[in-house]
Amino acid sequence: xxxxxxxxxxxxxxxxxxxxxxxxxxxxxxxxxxxxxxxxxxxxxxxxxxxxxxxxxxxxxxxxxxxxxxxxxxxxxxxxxxxxxxxxxxxxxxxxxxxxxxxxxxxxxxxxxxxxxxxxxxxxxxxxxxxxxxxxxxxxxxxxxxxxxxxxxxxxxxxxxxxxxxxxxxxxxxxxxxxxxxxxxxxxxxxxxxxxxxxxxxxxxxxxxxxxxxxxxxxxxxxxxxxxxxxxxxxxxxxxxxxxxxxxxxxxxxxxxxxxxxxxxxxxxxxxxxxxxxxxxxxxxxxxxxxxxxxxxxxxxxxxxxxxx
Amino acid sequence: xxxxxxxxxxxxxxxxxxxxxxxxxxxxxxxxxxxxxxxxxxxxxxxxxxxxxxxxxxxxxxxxxxxxxxxxxxxxxxxxxxxxxxxxxxxxxxxxxxxxxxxxxxxxxxxxxxxxxxxxxxxxxxxxxxxxxxxxxxxxxxxxxxxxxxxxxxxxxxxxxxxxxxxxxxxxxxxxxxxxxxxxxxxxxxxxxxxxxxxxxxxxxxxxxxxxxxxxxxxxxxxxxxxxxxxxxxxxxxxxxxx
Numbered sequence: 245x246x247x248x249x250x251x252x253x254x255x256x257x258x259x260x261x262x263x264x265x266x267x268x269x270x271x272x273x274x275x276x277x278x279x280x281x282x283x284x285x286x287x288x289x290x291x292x293x294x295x296x297x298x299x300x301x302x303x304x305x306x307x308x309x310x311x312x313x314x315x316x317x318x319x320x321x322x323x324x325x326x327x328x329x330x331x332x333x334x335x336x337x338x339x340x341x342x343x344x345x346x347x348x349x350x351x352x353x354x355x356x357x358x359x360x361x362x363x364x365x366x367x368x369x370x371x372x373x374x375x376x377x378x379x380x381x382x383x384x385x386x387x388x389x390x391x392x393x394x395x396x397x398x399x400x401x402x403x404x405x406x407x408x409x410x411x412x413x414x415x416x417x418x419x420x421x422x423x424x425x426x427x428x429x430x431x432x433x434x435x436x437x438x439x440x441x442x443x444x445x446x447x448x449x450x451x452x453x454x455x456x457x458x459x460x461x462x463x464x465x466x467x468x469x470x471x472x473x474x475x476x477x478x479x480x481x482x483x484x485x486x487x488x489x490x491x492x493x494x495x496x497x498x499x500x501x502x503x504x505x506x507x508x509x510x511x512x513x514x515x516x517x518x519x520x521x522x523x524x525x526x527x528x529x530x531x532x533x534x535x536x537x538x539x540x541x542x543x544x545x546x547x548x549x550x551x552x553x
Numbered sequence: 554x555x556x557x558x559x560x561x562x563x564x565x566x567x568x569x570x571x572x573x574x575x576x577x578x579x580x581x582x583x584x585x586x587x588x589x590x591x592x593x594x595x596x597x598x599x600x601x602x603x604x605x606x607x608x609x610x611x612x613x614x615x616x617x618x619x620x621x622x623x624x625x626x627x628x629x630x631x632x633x634x635x636x637x638x639x640x641x642x643x644x645x646x647x648x649x650x651x652x653x654x655x656x657x658x659x660x661x662x663x664x665x666x667x668x669x670x671x672x673x674x675x676x677x678x679x680x681x682x683x684x685x686x687x688x689x690x691x692x693x694x695x696x697x698x699x700x701x702x703x704x705x706x707x708x709x710x711x712x713x714x715x716x717x718x719x720x721x722x723x724x725x726x727x728x729x730x731x732x733x734x735x736x737x738x739x740x741x742x743x744x745x746x747x748x749x750x751x752x753x754x755x756x757x758x759x760x761x762x763x764x765x766x767x768x769x770x771x772x773x774x775x776x777x778x779x780x781x782x783x784x785x786x787x788x789x790x791x792x793x794x795x796x
Contacts, residue, residue: 422658422665425647425651425654425655425658426655426658426659428644428646428647429644429647429655431646432643432644432645432646432647433642433643433644433645435642436642436643436644436701437655437659438625438626438627438630439604439626439627439630439635439636439642439702440630440635440655440656440659440660440701440704441627441630441631441659441660441706442627442659443627
């Protein structure tokens with residue numbers, strides 16, 4: 245029931261935005277959805293007590309996979325690009341996850357960071373992939389439907405946004421059931437989980453796979469929004485941004501990453517417009533304030549309100 | 554009657570320390586067994602080898618007709634050997650009910666929620682069901698730890714010092730609940746214990762460990778009176794077996 249309401253609300257909001265929002269807002273909404281879904285993947289990992297400082301790896305793979313479809317194979321369908329982004333990232337995660345699922349704490353965080361920086365290094369050195377400049381992509385249709393020139397992004401916001409909503413609800417269902425409970429149990433006491441007869445390695449591996457695929461989906465959606473990809477998508481600051489958004493929003497709800505991503509993007513846009521020289525410092529101060537006054541993230545405000553109501 | 558669990562020639566060394574020196578033991582399905590011994594005698598090492606946490610240097614452990622040496626704790630748990638811990642291993646941030654629900658769901662109970670309700674009732678944990686595990690008293694934590702171990706697929710329950718850290722007036726009550734629950738579930742029990750009053754009351758057989766070997770094995774009234782057991786396990790005091 246709750247899920248149906250969420251889909252309904254998302255449908256109305258996305259339709260409204262796609263139809264009537266100015267171009268800059270359409271662009272920003274796409275970025276918010278793209279980053280939000282990556283952070284939702286981070287939340288899935290955090291359930292098992294793991295923080296990845298390298299989700300840029302999958303964000304970058306998703307973005308480049310989408311862009312390569314257009315650039316090398318002249319495929320301009322946004323749906324295929326999103327699928328390619330999620331699948332390419334998922335496949336990579338399925339291989340790297342075999343190694344990473346055996347690590348915990350700072351070792352997991354640093355190894356994931358290392359892999360993302362390897363991709364960054366490869367992209368920067370690769371002339372065929374545009375080196376530091378990257379390259380453009382041209383998406384003109386979604387599932388065969390080709391909108392009028394100039395309206396593509398609106399269609400991508402609506403359709404891509406819908407993919408994000410569906411993926412989020414699937415994650416919500418997964419975490420709300422047995423799987424979510426076992427993941428939390430692993431965060432609390434991995435030894436006990438083994439002694440009860442479940443495999444922490446398997447749960448971490450699957451969660452890593454989910455996080456990777458969602459980051460790939462986010463990367464592809466961001467590429468559709470920007471129309472360009474470059475190695476920055478895999479750089480450590482991009483990965484750091486995802487962790488920043490996760491802390492900003494908190495981990496209590498699947499809506500938190502999207503709300504936090506929206507605030508983050510708004511904050512960055514405003515700060516870089518009005519205080520261009522110190523916009524990073526503005527973000528840093530915001531982060532400090534959150535950690536000091538709302539350690540459970542902005543979403544805890546909503547929870548507090550609900551509890552007092 | 555064939556043994557439900559048997560150890561044959563188990564040896565385990567940690568550097569120069571011998572934690573298990575050629576241990577051969579067999580446990581039948583009818584008797585509650587207590588493992589006693591001073592700290593470092595090899596009791597917990599024995600439990601750790603049976604549950605797959607430690608691999609013996611040599612020897613075999615037979616359960617259900619197969620050698621289980623080399624299996625990890627998860628695989629051993631799936632065969633039906635479950636254990637509780639000297640320091641309760643709980644999911645601290647979750648409620649008592651969720652702790653049990655996770656245990657029952659992992660054990661693939663057909664209906665984990667009703668299995669959880671049954672466990673809450675059987676272990677008298679209903680008043681604490683919604684309390685967070687990290688906030689409980691040691692006695693309740695111990696009970697919860699055992700309740701989680703005794704899930705629907707358990708065949709053999711290994712308890713590592715079920716009453717350690719529990720106040721003297723709670724000990725017998727906790728053991729009554731635990732043993733009653735295991736009996737009702739038809740699960741066999743082997744428990745490690747330091748309190749000889751508990752051993753005398755609840756065990757049908759006592760195995761005394763010393764320095765990685767076994768110095769006494771038999772009914773409590775016999776073993777607790779043995780000279781070596783009195784000297785190395787209980788101390789020089791007279792045994793409490795008659796109590």
